[in-house]
Amino acid sequence: SGYKYGLSRILGIRRQWDMKDIVTANFIGIEESGRIHISFQTYIVVIWAVWVCGMLLAAVRNLQKYREVKLLKENPRVSQSDYLAVFDRVKKEVGVSRGVTLLLASDAETVCTIGVFRKYVIVPESGLTEEEIYFSLKHELIHFKRHDTFFQFLFMAAGAIHWFNPMIALMRREAAVDMELSCDEGVIEGV
Secondary structure, three states, rough: HHHHHHHHHHOOOOOOOOHHHHOOOOOOOEEEOOOOOOHHHHHHHHHHHHHHHHHHHHHHHHHHHHHHHHHHOOOOOOOHHHHHHHHHHHHHHHHOOEEEEEEEEOOOOOEEEEOOEEEHHHHHHEOOOOHHHHHHHHHHHHHOOOOHHHHHHHHHHHHHHHOOOOHHHHHHHHHHHHHHHHHHHHHHHHO
16 A cells, blocks of 8 residues: 555665565674674564563553452452442432442452443442442442543553553553542532
């Protein structure tokens, strides 16, 4: 296509490669004078290999974090306590009718929302007053209503693909802070 031709011309590649050419290409050679010659194609292959390795490492790190949170989802008991009454009341106030499940976990340190397709609000088994539970659930249901877990998933994917770019890491951090502050503002305003 014209795009490939233009890019090839800018990069100085004279012809299109196929896999046979890449396998048989002399990437690193020694000239008669003894000087090592590294071809442009070698640099491209090395850059791609480093990028793929970095992307895989970032993806593995994200999957480990996801697995830790997923363990909270797999082991908790569905709440049969007073939390369920507060949860139903907050759902009505926020305007959420269905699509989110309340779970109770002894391992959870704080209230959190997880899931992209199936949403769960996980509440710690103890340590919170009824007022803290009310405001925490309201905060988390605002996250649910705004689809913040989906956007966090997109940010995580962007971070894995662009692992080398510090601006993406900064964007992820700032977006998470903005989401939290926006939900806090919604709780204060009584959304």
